[in-house]
Amino acid sequence: MANPTQKSTKSRTKIKRFHLRLKKPNLIPCPQCKKLIKPHHICPYCGFFKGKEILPKKEKKQKKMKKEGQARD
Secondary structure, three states: OOOOOOOOOHHHHHHHOHHHOOOOOOOEEOOOOOOEEOOOOOOOOOOEEOOEEOOOHHHHHHHHHHHHHHHHO
8 A cells, every 4th residue: 555755734635625524504584484494495484385385284383392302302
């Protein structure tokens, strides 16, 4: 197995690893409730997607309660 002939500098190492950084999530405001959500996803707060109600109110409450229970743990 070959060994490097010269030490790579800190800047070269960082340049190589630049693509491994954490990226900010792309969030958009929900057109219905104006909370930030992922694009192309159903809003977990109001249950709407492209102006249509997808999740009935019962499911929304259950989903919200699960999230709150996970946040407390």
